[in-house]
Amino acid sequence: MTMAAIQDRSHADSGTGIVIDGVSHSYGSRHGSGVLALDNINLDIRENEFHALLGPSGCGKSTLLYLIGGFIPIQQGTIATRKGKVTAPGPERSIVFQNFALFPWKTVLQNIVYGLKKQGIGAAEAESRAREFINLVQLKGFENAYPSQLSGGMQQRAAIARTLAVDPEILLMDEPFGALDAQTRRVMQEELRAIWQRSRKTVVFVTHDVHEAVFLADRISIMSARPGRIQHVIDVNLPQDRGEEILERPEFLELSERIWRLVREQAISASRGEH
Amino acid sequence: MYSPILRYVPLLLMLVFWQLLTVSGLVPPEMLPGPLTVAGALWDLIVSGELVTNAVRSLSRAAAGLVAAIVVGIAAGLFMATFRPFRLLVNPIVQIFYPMPKSALIPLVMIWFGLGDSSKIFLIFLGCLLPVIVSTYNGARGVNHFFRWSAASLGATKWEVLREVVIPAAMPDILAGCRTALAFSFILMVSSEFVIAKDGVGFLISSLGDSGTYPAMFAVIFTVAAAGFAADRLYAAFARNQLRWREP
Numbered sequence: 162m163t164m165a166a167i168q169d170r171s172h173a174d175s176g177t178g179i180v181i182d183g184v185s186h187s188y189g190s191r192h193g194s195g196v197l198a199l200d201n202i203n204l205d206i207r208e209n210e211f212h213a214l215l216g217p218s219g220c221g222k223s224t225l226l227y228l229i230g231g232f233i234p235i236q237q238g239t240i241a242t243r244k245g246k247v248t249a250p251g252p253e254r255s256i257v258f259q260n261f262a263l264f265p266w267k268t269v270l271q272n273i274v275y276g277l278k279k280q281g282i283g284a285a286e287a288e289s290r291a292r293e294f295i296n297l298v299q300l301k302g303f304e305n306a307y308p309s310q311l312s313g314g315m316q317q318r319a320a321i322a323r324t325l326a327v328d329p330e331i332l333l334m335d336e337p338f339g340a341l342d343a344q345t346r347r348v349m350q351e352e353l354r355a356i357w358q359r360s361r362k363t364v365v366f367v368t369h370d371v372h373e374a375v376f377l378a379d380r381i382s383i384m385s386a387r388p389g390r391i392q393h394v395i396d397v398n399l400p401q402d403r404g405e406e407i408l409e410r411p412e413f414l415e416l417s418e419r420i421w422r423l424v425r426e427q428a429i430s431a432s433r434g435e436h
Numbered sequence: 437m438y439s440p441i442l443r444y445v446p447l448l449l450m451l452v453f454w455q456l457l458t459v460s461g462l463v464p465p466e467m468l469p470g471p472l473t474v475a476g477a478l479w480d481l482i483v484s485g486e487l488v489t490n491a492v493r494s495l496s497r498a499a500a501g502l503v504a505a506i507v508v509g510i511a512a513g514l515f516m517a518t519f520r521p522f523r524l525l526v527n528p529i530v531q532i533f534y535p536m537p538k539s540a541l542i543p544l545v546m547i548w549f550g551l552g553d554s555s556k557i558f559l560i561f562l563g564c565l566l567p568v569i570v571s572t573y574n575g576a577r578g579v580n581h582f583f584r585w586s587a588a589s590l591g592a593t594k595w596e597v598l599r600e601v602v603i604p605a606a607m608p609d610i611l612a613g614c615r616t617a618l619a620f621s622f623i624l625m626v627s628s629e630f631v632i633a634k635d636g637v638g639f640l641i642s643s644l645g646d647s648g649t650y651p652a653m654f655a656v657i658f659t660v661a662a663a664g665f666a667a668d669r670l671y672a673a674f675a676r677n678q679l680r681w682r683e684p
């Protein structure tokens with residue numbers, strides 16, 4: 162990528178980040194005749210926006226994320242980024258998973274260095290960059306700890322650091338705080354929002370937690386129960402700087418309530434479904 | 437928590453019971469010589485150099501067969517896990533051969549490879565190969581796809597994912613398979629030397645048995661058991677060290 166392109170990316174915020182065009186996906190069959198998980202998804206995710214995919218479990222939101230990541234082959238439709246059509250995983254679309262995010266056989270430092278070395282960065286440079294990101298996610302002192310020695314929150318911090326360190330254009334997050342306790346989750350959400358404010362990556366964040374989506378995102382796509390469709394795309398008109406105090410603001414509560422009502426219908430129909 | 441010394445008290449009790457049994461006269465000494473007699477015979481075997489020479493012969497055969505089995509087994513297991521045609525070809529063969537007692541092949545291997553070292557090494561190789569293949573294959577197949585996806589999304593190629601993610605993630609299974617193979621190598625080392633050898637500990641046991649020198653025979657049997665035990669403990673310590681990332 163040229164310098165001009167990088168400049169362009171850091172200034173524009175209405176450009177196109179990810180174009181999802183007519184994507185359908187089925188499980189259980191090689192030829193698309195199994196269980197329909199995603200049905201004709203059309204969605205434009207803007208460049209530099211924090212976009213939440215919100216829906217009940219089993220709605221296919223993670224499947225959509227994995228398709229964007231290039232981890233599973235696209236059966237129908239196309240997904241395109243600035244780099245072109247998605248056909249395989251790539252470091253410009255890096256991901257943080259809910260579980261098994263880190264390599265358990267590597268220390269925190271080694272995990273982050275691994276990603277940097279894959280970008281062709283030399284060992285010494287990779288290590289000093291890795292230490293910067295360890296500081297960023299406040300894990301100083303845990304460089305040489307193995308993931309099994311860290312709490313769930315610390316593991317996710319390290320995973321986020323590893324992903325941010327490779328400087329992806331697009332950050333994919335698959336319910337990254339889903340396994341954390343409520344207090345840790347709250348802290349992590351605030352920190353992620355603050356980190357995003359500084360780095361302004363395009364983020365696609367999968368969650369089933371309405372408050373999490375409203376607190377973090379600029380726009381929220383609400384997905385229907387299986388087969389997953391985009392039911393609504395909602396703008397979150399909240400201040401860019403979001404601290405804990407925003408959770409008490411009337412506009413936050415109103416929007417959460419409105420979105421909750423929309424999600425609720427889907428959750429009810431999902432719970433009555435066959436799966 | 438057992439202290440390491442306390443853990444081996446049952447072995448000591450067994451020795452005491454054995455000694456009492458022979459002293460009591462319930463068992464004729466020519467059927468079961470007492471531990472002190474056996475210890476004396478062991479000393480004689482060590483001093484004469486007979487035990488060491490034969491043990492070195494045996495252990496070098498076991499090591500050659502085992503190392504070859506580990507190298508080939510890991511490669512084959514990984515190849516099976518990653519390349520479907522190879523899996524379809526090899527899997528049924530592995531499944532048939534795994535439960536088959538390899539010592540049943542001794543006469544056949546003797547015809548193929550003669551009476552020299554190669555027949556024993558081949559038999560040990562064959563016996564150790566299958567547990568390594570099966571555990572490597574299962575380990576590599578069971579690697580969580582999130583690990584592979586994470587590496588791919590950080591920019592790893594398919595080959596790098598195999599080398600840097602699949603192998604370390606499967607390492608607990610691979611190491612467990614190698615431990616089984618280590619035990620098999622001792623068993624096959626002795627049983628192959630029973631039948632086809634002019635030296636080695638298996639040959640020593642069978643020739644001492646044939647000549648009725650039971651104290652010396654027992655001494656060799658216990659030496660093999662002790663060597664097998666020591667090898668296993670050493671290996672377990674090595675494996676624990678390799679897998680220390682699993683300990684919280």
